[in-house]
Amino acid sequence: MPILSVFFGMIVRMWHDDHPPPHVHVEYQGFVAQVSIETGNIIRGQLPRKAAAIVREWCLKHQVELLENWLRAQHFEPLEQIKGADYDD
Numbered sequence: 001m002p003i004l005s006v007f008f009g010m011i012v013r014m015w016h017d018d019h020p021p022p023h024v025h026v027e028y029q030g031f032v033a034q035v036s037i038e039t040g041n042i043i044r045g046q047l048p049r050k051a052a053a054i055v056r057e058w059c060l061k062h063q064v065e066l067l068e069n070w071l072r073a074q075h076f077e078p079l080e081q082i083k084g085a086d087y088d089d
Helices: 049-061 063-074
Strands: 003-007 010-013 023-028 031-036 042-045
Touching: 003 049, 010 049, 023 049, 031 049, 049 063
Parallel strands: none
Antiparallel strands: 003 010, 010 023, 023 031, 031 042
16 A cells, blocks of 8 residues: 655555545554545544644645545546655645
8 A cells, every 4th residue: 555644653544545525544553544635534443642633734735746646546546645744834
């Protein structure tokens, strides 16, 4: 599964041809979650509260880039990496 971003120990990935709704897979210290690109909310799995808040804010800030990657993934095209929350203003 391609890695889109790594920040604060969190790894954000996306599968090619994954099921809707558009989402990313996040791993952090043994926790695993699927996070909605559109809302930033966890739709499956679990993350610590602070990590979930960081991922939510990051997803909303990079929503356009994430949705573009989602479309690429649906067509089995290469995905673009996205700057992590540790580089956001």
